[in-house]
Amino acid sequence: MNKKYEQLFKPITLGNGVVLDNRFAMAPMLIFASNEDGTVGEDDYEYFKLRNDTGSLIITGAAAVSEEGLGMIHQLTVYDDEKVPGLAKLADIIKAKGNKAVLQLHNAGREALGAYQKYGKAFAPSKINFPFLDYVPEELSHDQILSIIDDYGQATRRAIEAGSDGVEIHGANHYLLQQFFSAYSNTRNDDWGGSFEKRMSFPLAVLKKVKEVAFEKAGKDFIVGYRISPEEVHGENIGYTVDDSVKLIDKIIDGGADYLHVSSLDYKAMPSAGGKGEPIAQTVYNCINGRVPMLLAGSILTPDDALNALRYTDIAALGRAVIIDPGFVSKLRSGREDEIDFSVAGRFDKMGLSRVLIDFWKMENTPLPTLKGLNY
């Protein structure tokens, strides 16, 4: 290994005492590889077989915990017991090289396009006519909210039965947990909204339920992570700023999360509103202050980016970098960083990716972050 990168291969201990042997994680990516009925697909197995050494934590793409929260047809799902055998085979593949298998738990809320396609309905904290949606979501009732919290518990039990090492609660990227925290999306006036404190209730109730089930069924070694988008600012419309996020993050750590994962498009990004005149990740890192490890994703595309990201985080989460080159981490570990591919030019069809994902990427105005070398 090149001495320059040694820091990236130092061990680190999660909140629950589990030791990871390097500073890389694979970022969760929905790869549209599952079967239409939500069972794990052959392309899911292929994708993870190629990528089971891309970090000490390998986080799956979003897995739907509730049928009515299905973001996309062809995403992983964990909303009934029939999904467990496939998830177990997937966990075995992910763990084959000694890395930790983490299942990302997801409810898309208003953005449940898969559920909308199937049932003509999507649910959200509040019934708002959002300009970016073709439909108006239904407002969740108090009982529906309690039932979704229970679904997170059931999903955690299934992840344990499938042999996963942990789960990551997806509280980022405008999905249901974030919708509850956002002042823009949550205009309720009950236990689940109406004040800053109450907008934190749903994400914290989900964390509490997941922790309870994890501890009861698996004990303290089971990892519970939490992923957050550190700000939600759309011009005039401010859902929350990084100053708000750090207050939620404090509670998430108090609630027993074993790591905190920051989702962004650029790990060096400055705040769009509020903040402390420093990169957003720096503010979050200072807030966490070593209580649990932080993961950070966002345009960490080269080994030098990963090294630089360690200024603001403990663990670099790799997304597109390991789509492009599944050997990114193993090449770096063995001093072959010169052999890492940074572009998909000429190789796109040979990287264990599903046809649906490839077509999605090639779509005009694809919502996915772009890939270098992809011939649109």
Ligand SMILES: Cc1cc2nc3c(=O)[nH]c(=O)nc-3n(C[C@H](O)[C@H](O)[C@H](O)COP(=O)(O)O)c2cc1C
């Ligand atoms: C194809 C694709 C699918 C994604 N799916 C998810 C997902 O399921 N859950 C999630 O939290 N983030 C998802 N993301 C965001 C990534 O985890 C990551 O934060 C983002 O790609 C930025 O990192 P990068 O610049 O290293 O790719 C996805 C990104 C891509 C490119």
